[in-house]
Amino acid sequence: MLTPLRATRMGCVMMGNKLTGVCVILDLLSFDFARQIVQKNLVLNISPMAPRSGLFGCTFDPTTNSLCQFGRPGTPNWIVKIEVYMDTHQKLATTRGFTSQQIENEIKRTTGHEVGHGLHICHRTVPSTPCPDGASVGTVDSIMSSNITGTPQNDPASQYNSADAQQIRIARNP
Amino acid sequence: MKNLIMLMLLLFLTMISSHPGSEGQRSDSYLGIYCSLMHSTTGSPRYDEPVTYGEHNELAFKLSVVHEEGGMLLFLPEDFTEHLVIELTKDEERLPVENLDVQVSTMETKYAYDPRLSEQDYDPDNFQVLEPGIGLRTSFILKRRDGTPFPYGFYKLICYFKRGSVKFEDGTDWQGRGGRGGAIFRILRVESPEDQRGYYIIKGGEYLQKNQPERALEVYQKLIELEPENISNYAWLGATYMHMEKYREAIVAYEKALPAYIGERTSIPYELAFCYVAVNREEKAREVLKKFFGELHIEETIRRIKMVLEKKRGRHKKK
Structure with a gap:
């Protein structure tokens, strides 16, 4: 059985307070469910309440001045923090009839989705927001879809696909 | 000589397998305990951890207990909330537990978090058995016995079960991995x-x-x-x-x-x-x-x- 994302696992994600790609992907492979942990964790916070109504998650880089990426891909190696908001996910039970299982699935999807932004991957299938750098995002669902599907890990909508992988950019350290 | 070495090796292996510490205990299971402060946000530009603002006479927390893995069922005692130990520190200084009043609410939810389990695969009313892939969710409130609000500062909350209160289905004590959870947060004055x-x-x-x-x-x-x-x-x-x-x-x-x-x-x-x-x-x-x-x-x-x-x-x- 997969084990949850824990402080020890997140340790390898850190490099000078920046998110590093390879470790994140390794972590996602063993990722089951991430929650608030005792140790201070600069990279991933599970927060009870969103700072903006309805927000599922947020990827921060120093240029966004405490605001989210708004669907933009993160600048390589600049991501300082990712947040996942519990209240917005829990509300899916009353607005969309999601079961607790689907809500848990969606929390995992959000975490993976935000990590994707951290690796410079865009939203997909959102007609009003083309990827700023002109990257092709494809037309089928992936974990980077804005849609909230509540699907489990084995569904394509909960996974990265080749169009996502091609967008990954990680700057080399100077 | 060869026989003597073999005999000593056999004796050593027998000693390991019958070590007193391994009797009545198993260590092959992960018990996750997760805690978060309700009514808080991480939206503060000053701090990474969750923050809440203003004076609080009581603090409300969500508590989740999950059995993450392992081939056997874990049993929590019927009054398992009585066996929960809660420690609170403010600015790295432990607050005496006798000054804290802990009110645990009745059990709120039992839920499946393993995609292989469907919602119908377990009895949602039986809160004592913790199957792999099943979680329990409840909440509790902390108050200071003298009725004063919690002072502004940086807090760390840790919760875990008293030794011996969690057992496997064969009656042996759970001594596995995990079993401690908690939350960090700040109570801030409204200044900006x-x-x-x-x-x-x-x-x-x-x-x-x-x-x-x-x-x-x-x-x-x-x-x-x-x-x-x-x-x-x-x-x-x-x-x-x-x-x-x-x-x-x-x-x-x-x-x-x-x-x-x-x-x-x-x-x-x-x-x-x-x-x-x-x-x-x-x-x-x-x-x-x-x-x-x-x-x-x-x-x-x-x-x-x-x-x-x-x-x-x-x-x-x-x-």
């Missing part, structure tokens, strides 16, 4: 407009959770007055009207907020679509879902919204 914003957001959410939407509306109106140019704040009003089932008012608020959410992965378009369906404007619901999420899943979303609305209306009829 950013703090004031956070205070209003947290307070509004607290009122909604306590089913006091009128008070939530008051707080969110103040938030809008504080940041009149920030149209995204109207979404809080929309959520409150939705909670009150005043769908027409909610539509007005959400429509005002919607442009601020273009390009974000939020629930706002879903909530607006919900309100449209509730007032029989399904075409508008389809329009907003299509605009924000494309063609996929529109009909499934509408179907789910109708299902929720039917449930709500069914509950009202029963009342």
Whole structure:
């Protein structure tokens, strides 16, 4: 059985307070469910309440001045923090009839989705927001879809696909 | 000589297998305990950890207990909340436990978090058995016995079960991995407009959770007055009207907020679509879902919204 994302696992994600790609992907492979942990964790916070109504998650880089990426891909190696908001996910039970299982699935999807932004991957299938750098995002669902599907890990909508992988950019350290 | 070595090796292996520490204990299971402060946000630009603002006479926490792996069932005692140890430190200094009053609520939810388990695969009313892939969720409140509020500062909460209170199905004590959880958070004084914003957001959410939407509306109106140019704040009003089932008012608020959410992965378009369906404007619901999420899943979303609305209306009829 997969084990949850824990402080020890997140340790390898850190490099000078920046998110590093390879470790994140390794972590996602063993990722089951991430929650608030005792140790201070600069990279991933599970927060009870969103700072903006309805927000599922947020990827921060120093240029966004405490605001989210708004669907933009993160600048390589600049991501300082990712947040996942519990209240917005829990509300899916009353607005969309999601079961607790689907809500848990969606929390995992959000975490993976935000990590994707951290690796410079865009939203997909959102007609009003083309990827700023002109990257092709494809037309089928992936974990980077804005849609909230509540699907489990084995569904394509909960996974990265080749169009996502091609967008990954990680700057080399100077 | 060879025989002597073999004999010593055999003796050594026998000693290891019958070590007293391994009797009555197993260590092949991970028990996850997770805790988070309710009514807090990480939106503060100053701190990474969750923050809450103003004086608090009580602090509310969500508590989850999950059995992450292992081939055997874990048993929690019927009064398992009595066996929970809670430690609180403020600015790295332990607060004496005798000065704290802990009120654990009755069990709230039993849930499956393993995708291989369906919701029907377990008895949701039996809270003593913790199967792999099953979690329990409850909440508790901390107060100071002298009735004074918790001072401003940096807090760390740790919770775990008393030794021997968790057992495997064969009766042996659980001594496995994990078993400790907790939360870090700050209680801050409201000093800046950013703090004031956070205070209003947290307070509004607290009122909604306590089913006091009128008070939530008051707080969110103040938030809008504080940041009149920030149209995204109207979404809080929309959520409150939705909670009150005043769908027409909610539509007005959400429509005002919607442009601020273009390009974000939020629930706002879903909530607006919900309100449209509730007032029989399904075409508008389809329009907003299509605009924000494309063609996929529109009909499934509408179907789910109708299902929720039917449930709500069914509950009202029963009342």
